[in-house]
Amino acid sequence: MNVALGDASVVIAFTASVIASIALLVALRTGDAQLRRSGIRVAWLVVIGSIVSFVMLERALITRDFTTRFVFENGSSRTPALYNFSTAWAALEGTIVLWGLVLGGYLAVVLTKFRDRVADPLVTWAIVVMLAVCTFFFALMLGPADPFQRVTLPADFIDGPGPNPLLQNHPLMAAHPPLLYLGYVGFTVPFAFAVAALVTGRVGEGWLVETRRWTLFAWGFLTLGIVAGAWWSYDVLGWGGYWGWDPVENVSFLPWLTGTAYLHSVMIQERRGMLRVWNLSLLCSTFALTILGTFITRSGVLESVHAFSEGAVGPLFLGFFGFVSAVVIGLIAWRGDRLRAPGRIDSPLSREGAFLANNLVFAMFAFVILLGTVFPLIVEALRDERISVGVPYFERMTMPVGMVMLFLMAVAPVLPWRKASGELLRKRLEWPAWMGIAAMVLAVLLGGRGLTPMIAFGLAGFAGGAALRQIALATRRSGWRGLVGRTNGGMIVHLGVILVAVAFAASNSYLRQSEFTLEQGESVVFADMNLRFDGLEIDDRPEKIVTAALIDIDGETLRPAINQFVVGITIGTPDTAGSFTRDTQVALIALPDSSSVVIRVTVQPLISWLWIGGVLVAVGTVFSAFPHRLHRRPIDPVSAPAGAVEEPLRS
């Protein structure tokens, strides 16, 4: 039943998206309102199909229906309930179903929110674009990524293999893909409106500005997804790492970068109607990069601990990426003449100038990461040599970019529009600069050394001061309302990012790691701590045998363990002692074969602030979505329409 209904729902969703797109396209051409309404109704079938397919997949998993291929290959009666639910996205086919569900959800919200404006060709085109994306994903579900094939169970079948044990040992791993997908898929909506605006030629009406809240929503979830992934990595991997500049991590980061640049740059378009080409390019790049990211994760072209290569799907994603890129470049080139801004940037020392610099910095950041990630492929193709581009490259290259970003974060919020003077800047930046100095002095007093992290702390203090200054001014003027609204929420997001930056700099620069072999009862001193091996603890569970070493660190006992799963895989689980100032993580390197254990100890300062900063970013995003004022003031500026002439002042 699961297979039948699941297959049926996918077929319905696919056919509905094709029919609806065609109907809407014809309605656009002929202006037939009746046909358009029918098309919208059929589009709702896509939504229903996406929901039913996901429900059927989960139902098959929960009832352990092993006659369904996906459950046969990934499910197990031994898997605990939560992880069984998340098994839906533990393998390729299920993740495509999840993508379809989220896409259906966003489509439903678009159809609802814009139902009164469907007569507008721009909205119709946007829906057509969304349906086109749906068509691609449901076609994948019909063909190479079909979870619903029927399987005849072999006579000696006892139980399925269950998901990869690495995906079962932490609740964040269950949450990570849905959060990421809410982000990635969410960018489809503003992308659809961007393409619609280009196709209809109505690029000056603020359509991109209207969809800004959608972009913010998607961006917030993408940030949460990335932070969740980092947190999970840190908790389970065993070497204190949370970001490894791994190819899959890098390509998941690229849409975040272009999305962040877009969120900033669109403010310039809103205020002065400028940087339209930048905004359209950034937005469309964000969507294209999510497709590229999926390709790299699924194709196995780049070696990665995350990459689970599945033959046929990879090339299809690459093809889709190429198609999207071609369409976008073509559209922007075609409409180029309509995208010229009516205004100019008067001075580089202005908010417009800072945001333009911001765009450039983010673009460079994304370019460097992309280059480093694919460079081994380039070298292999052109020189037939094998090289590696790893952590040392990315750290050295992204560090200056990060510094420049912190500097811009400090200066941009205090820059006025159009033109600033040196005196104004000196006045406004005074106490943020003092905060930067204070941060550095504090770091030095706490024992921190090293030129690079010190500069990072100084710039972080500087940027933090600018953000706090903005919030202080706003709350002084409007009370608690000074915390919400785009600018103020944005400052809270900046504070979160600054915390993450400081934690990143500190934990990387002051990391201490070493390996020790200890006999029972033996102790060793490392990083001002006393570590003692107190013995082993063995726990025999139905799905795994857990061998834990009891390590006493200054009174606190940690239990790093090695898990031997019944299915034959062995995975280590580290244990961490964390505080606000520093984290100590201990991992058991191998199964102890005599009376001694080999452990790896990693000590890093300020790790907790990575997660606190991440949560603060999420909070700031929510605050940012609330309106600062309920009604627009009459003197608020609005987007200059294309071609407007500025009247000179008359008395």
Added chain:
Amino acid sequence: MRRPALVVAGVLALAIAGFVLLLATSETGRSSSVNFEIVGKVAPPLSGETLAGEQFDLFEERGNWVVINFFASWCVGCRVEHPELVTFADRHEDDNVKLVAVMFGDTEERAIEFFAELGGEWPALVEDTGSIHIDYGVTGVPETLLVAPSGRVIRKWVGSSGVTADELDAAIETASGGDGD
């Protein structure tokens, strides 16, 4: 302003097309860990106590052909190739072609069981083999090397199903210029 926009668009389109082409033509799922650096170089030192309790030293085998086989008991390919190695060892029991095995990532007990189960009496080094793995650039099992009488490594086989006795013999034939032996 039309011309520069078209030029930029054209350049971008070409760059992305090139990028897509690069990704489309790159091999997927290949393991970049396998290397053939050792081929052509003089075989690094290889010595130690064998399972049988004797001493083995590669340097003393100069003048003989030596086949070095890296194995582990958990490795499926090693199990598949082991009978072939038994055949090969039998063929060359009394001539100047020698076979030696080096364990990789396993325990002595399991190695003893492995040989007891599948046969074979050639020297097998099981202790302190870490530096041998590094010197020989071994990254997985099974890996098999052919060392010429001169002491130079002339051939390396990697592959999930290991080597066959015929492959080894053919390689020795070719390398000795078809003179046999």
Added chain:
Amino acid sequence: MTEPVNKHDSASTGSRSPFAAQWRWLSWALMAIAGVAVLIIAASGDTGPSTDGERVAQLAGTIRCPQCRGQSVAESDVTIAREIRADIRERVASGQSDDEIRQIYIDRFGRSVVLTPDAGGFTGLVWIVPVVAAAFGVAAVGLALHRWRGDGAQTVQATEADRALVSELRKQRGS
């Protein structure tokens, strides 16, 4: 020419008294001195590895685990990774330098075993291209700004008539 009044500032352009201006310059000067002092202290300190074990871990972080998919020898615990770490420990204890140790692994496992790409040759492009691209980007933006300025972005200067109008209105409002 008066500066633009930004509505986020409750005080406008700041008081004109010479004392405030002097204090501001003094403040920035003090800041500069403190900043330089702190940076000098920071630069003089050592953040490198303080024990042999840490040096091993740091070096291991730059060598790729040959049996894994993209992890470094410090991160992975597979056979060859642990053997390489043990090997590094021996070599560090025997006094070999970081570069010597890296070269040993390059000789045995190939160039791809080191995670830092070469600075020379074709591979060196991965270091150079971003810098060139950044310079190009800055130049392009700078050129665009310059062209906009030169294109006659007219800043309207306040004329005497305008000033008179403004003071007239202010008098009327009684401010």
